[in-house]
Amino acid sequence: MFDKLTRTFSDVLRQVSGKSSISEKNIQDAVEEIKIALLEADVNLRVVRRFVNHTIEEARGEKVLRSVNPGQQFIKIVHDRMVNLLGSETEGLQLKGPDTLSPILFMGLQGSGKTTTCAKLALRLKKEGRKPLLVAADLVRPAAVKQLQLLGEQTGVPVFAVEGEKKPVKVVKQALSFAKKNSFNTMIVDTSGRMHLDDDLMKEIQEINSVLKPVEGLLVADAMTGQQAVEIAKEFNERVGITGVILSKFDSDTRGGAALSLKSVTKKPIKYVGVGEKIDELEQFHPDRMASRILGMGDVVSLVEKAQETIQEEEAEELQKKLQSSTFTLQDYLEQFTRIKKMGSLQSLVEMIPGMKGNIDEDALNSKEMKKEEAIILSMTLQERHNHRIIGPSRRKRIASGSGTSVFDVNRLLKKFDKMRLMMKKMTKNKKLQAQMLSQFNGNI
Numbered sequence: 001m002f003d004k005l006t007r008t009f010s011d012v013l014r015q016v017s018g019k020s021s022i023s024e025k026n027i028q029d030a031v032e033e034i035k036i037a038l039l040e041a042d043v044n045l046r047v048v049r050r051f052v053n054h055t056i057e058e059a060r061g062e063k064v065l066r067s068v069n070p071g072q073q074f075i076k077i078v079h080d081r082m083v084n085l086l087g088s089e090t091e092g093l094q095l096k097g098p099d100t101l102s103p104i105l106f107m108g109l110q111g112s113g114k115t116t117t118c119a120k121l122a123l124r125l126k127k128e129g130r131k132p133l134l135v136a137a138d139l140v141r142p143a144a145v146k147q148l149q150l151l152g153e154q155t156g157v158p159v160f161a162v163e164g165e166k167k168p169v170k171v172v173k174q175a176l177s178f179a180k181k182n183s184f185n186t187m188i189v190d191t192s193g194r195m196h197l198d199d200d201l202m203k204e205i206q207e208i209n210s211v212l213k214p215v216e217g218l219l220v221a222d223a224m225t226g227q228q229a230v231e232i233a234k235e236f237n238e239r240v241g242i243t244g245v246i247l248s249k250f251d252s253d254t255r256g257g258a259a260l261s262l263k264s265v266t267k268k269p270i271k272y273v274g275v276g277e278k279i280d281e282l283e284q285f286h287p288d289r290m291a292s293r294i295l296g297m298g299d300v301v302s303l304v305e306k307a308q309e310t311i312q313e314e315e316a317e318e319l320q321k322k323l324q325s326s327t328f329t330l331q332d333y334l335e336q337f338t339r340i341k342k343m344g345s346l347q348s349l350v351e352m353i354p355g356m357k358g359n360i361d362e363d364a365l366n367s368k369e370m371k372k373e374e375a376i377i378l379s380m381t382l383q384e385r386h387n388h389r390i391i392g393p394s395r396r397k398r399i400a401s402g403s404g405t406s407v408f409d410v411n412r413l414l415k416k417f418d419k420m421r422l423m424m425k426k427m428t429k430n431k432k433l434q435a436q437m438l439s440q441f442n443g444n445i
């Protein structure tokens with residue numbers, strides 16, 4: 001599932017994530033590759049266009065181009081767009097309280113996995129503490145009632161069926177009173193499918209729908225059919241009205257187009273996915289987790305969020321201003337340590353970035369060195385921190401003994417700091433280079 005799409009996304013985003021500056025051309029190239037990957041995955045063309053346009057629009061803004069970590073900001077944008085495409089929020093079933101009957105109507109084409117999915121959901125709801133009843137209202141396929149009864153035995157959920165009855169609406173009416181009389185609080189109705197969408201099927205479902213008045217009208221669509229699944233969902237929604245979709249056969253080798261287009265086209269959420277033939281293989285659909293899986297990005301998004309929390313944009317800008325006007329002091333330098341500490345171990349953070357493992361200068365991230373420098377600055381007076389030029393030989397000696405380091409260490413820090421300020425000054429005219437420098441500076445302490 002999604003294998004090829006994930007491979008492309010990982011490649012594109014890995015290339016971008018390593019960059020400390022990003023140009024409009026980089027964005028265009030990355031988005032172009034994403035566009036091709038989505039089309040190849042059979043995602044609806046209009047959905048792809050919208051995705052691409054929104055991504056470019058957002059990525060072109062100040063946030064990415066002038067950001068201290070542009071590659072990661074870009075990944076975050078693509079990830080958020082993907083979550084949006086998949087439906088934003090995890091959407092469960094809107095069931096009534098335990099003392100009121102909640103009817104659920106299942107619909108879909110023949111072979112979509114409807115009957116199996118009815119039983120899967122019944123089992124799930126039973127485990128969640130509800131009291132479900134399965135109703136066999138698929139009276140077209142001869143073996144459907146028997147199939148549901150077998151599944152009922154497997155799951156321990158009672159099945160309501162009326163021998164010899166030909167009209168599904170009549171079965172549903174009787175089932176409603178049976179469920180109420182016997183204190184079932186959930187009723188799952190399996191209806192018949194057809195090979196194709198046709199008027200007979202729609203009329204039958206509409207009729208059942210008006211009698212049942214379900215709290216959930218769920219369409220079971222076969223993920224393997226790609227765009228066809230989206231068209232079917234659209235049609236059922238317009239003619240009967242659905243509250244959500246269950247994508248079956250999600251475990252198969254599908255290209256993912258259905259999952260990625262459904263919400264945008266139908267405006268109805270995917271609520272569950274069937275992930276195998278076994279009766280317990282039904283999972284709730286989480287757009288955010290699915291997006292991370294598709295992007296093959298693992299922890300990157302949470303990493304970016306963490307970094308965003310600690311390195312606030314305004315703080316970074318203020319720092320930039322200080323660097324421009326050469327008022328950046330050892331006190332500001334010290335504050336960078338605190339910021340990094342807030343982010344946790346820098347080494348482990350860096351390792352969360354795909355492609356970064358092994359590409360990192362271990363010394364640059366040596367936290368022992370960081371601790372030493374921090375101790376040195378903490379042993380200085382505020383006056384010294386704000387104007388390091390006053391730190392002569394005797395002050396250096398005092399600071400070294402106060403911080404448990406050597407004069408050599410103090411000298412090295414002051415030299416490094418001077419060099420850094422000089423470089424920053426040289427770059428005052430180039431803001432992007434400065435931002436780049438800042439991000440490196442964060443990793444070079």
Ligand SMILES: Nc1nc2c(ncn2[C@@H]2O[C@H](COP(=O)(O)OP(=O)(O)OP(=O)(O)O)[C@@H](O)[C@H]2O)c(=O)[nH]1
Nearest residue numbers: 110111112113114115116193248249274275276277
């Ligand atoms: N791999 C896999 N197979 C599934 C899944 N859901 C259903 N199936 C299989 O799909 C086939 C069709 O499922 P049914 O439940 O009989 O389909 P149906 O929609 O009820 O068919 P009709 O009653 O004819 O409309 C069966 O072989 C199921 O085992 C799934 O999530 N993954």
